[in-house]
Amino acid sequence: MSGRWTWHGGGLVAARRHFGDGDWIDLSTGINPHPWPGVTDVALDWQRLPEPEALAAIESVAASHFGVDPRHVCAVPGSEIGLRQIGALIGGPAQHIAPGYRTHGAMIAGSTATMLSAVRDGGTLILANPNNPDGRVIDSNAMQMLLRRRGSDGWLLVDEAFADADPAVSMAAAVSDAPRLVVFRSFGKFFGLAGVRLGFVIAPQAIIAALRDQLGAWPLSAAAIAIGSAAYADHAWTAATRERLPRDAAALDAVLTTHGHQPIGSCPLFRLIEVDDARALFERLAQRAILTRPFADQPRWLRISLPADAAALTRLDVALADG
Structure with missing residues (x-):
């Protein structure tokens, strides 16, 4: 697997070059998908x-x-x-x-x-x-x-x-x-x-x-x-975001659990899952234009960030089901 994706999150340019163009969802970074709007x-x-x-x-x-x-x-x-x-x-x-x-x-x-x-x-x-x-x-x-x-x-x-x-x-x-x-x-x-x-x-x-x-x-x-x-x-946005992120993380947990994955971690911006072959799952999701984060030294780990909206969460749900 390319070190471009195991080094850190991101790498959409490399993903498009390797897996093809498409409507990509980047779930590899751990960055809030709801940026400060101002x-x-x-x-x-x-x-x-x-x-x-x-x-x-x-x-x-x-x-x-x-x-x-x-x-x-x-x-x-x-x-x-x-x-x-x-x-x-x-x-x-x-x-x-x-x-x-x-x-x-x-x-x-x-x-x-x-x-x-x-x-x-x-x-x-x-x-x-x-x-x-x-x-x-x-x-x-x-x-x-x-x-x-x-x-x-x-x-x-x-x-x-x-x-x-x-x-x-x-x-x-x-x-x-x-x-x-x-x-x-x-x-x-x-x-x-x-x-x-x-x-x-x-x-x-x-x-x-x-x-x-x-x-x-x-x-x-x-x-x-x-x-x-x-x-x-912007204290109002900060307070609202601190309430929103745990709810979004719970929705992601529900999807992962539905497909037999046990979400790991307490940080609401991402979840880690452990699977037999994380590289295979990474590539299967990438073929569906969903970028996640694998790890070179932990071949059973895959980190998945919060989807930005219900449509993105549904795409992840469908991709996980299409095994």
Whole structure:
């Protein structure tokens, strides 16, 4: 199977080239299929560099969304860049939880993959909560324990790319200048606008200052600042989306269960299923212009994102039945 689809979600151009044109449904990304609708109404000024006040403003409105002090927030051009920059700043030995994001293993040279149950005391630990691709959620008590176990020589680095759907899972409020804790947030997944390339690092002020030095004067585009500022300020849409996503996930669960699949995970933006031959199922769905996410190192896993509407869910239902 092509690494284009096992590396990360997306790849519709490659899918069309390999499987043929058609009315494709992309269920491979884990991105909200109901994007924030105000994006086309945002006024953009492409003639001027973003002002420092605009950057401070988006960090302030995002900090309010996260429930943290703005002094601990730094906007970055995508959370992956933030992960890699913080990894380089912290350095030293580290553990990263597997399965998880590929970037976590590349953040710190020599980072060792381990299962959550095998996490040792001390040293830096990198994990996602909710996790990807299995949707595992670690409760707040367990996260606090993991932070305490880092000791004086390690950090807890928490990728919360999927945490916006349920803010109760977030560790952001625990960030201060004392705990060795860094939290990463992504704009694109919950707001359904991955192309904006916007993320945030929430960290002690000394880390934030060092990160700003690396990023330079204009880390974000004018579009990212304007769209992100408006979207984070839209509290009504955020509240409605947090109610809608679990309902949509339940509808997806019902379809998967009908066809004998046991949905895995608690993140409402995607589900993982385990089948005897995930590659065969991936290709069968792709032949019907439905793109899902397989995994090279887990040949029995297939991740399926939320369909955008009832028609897309019905197409998935029919394709799963047509075995």
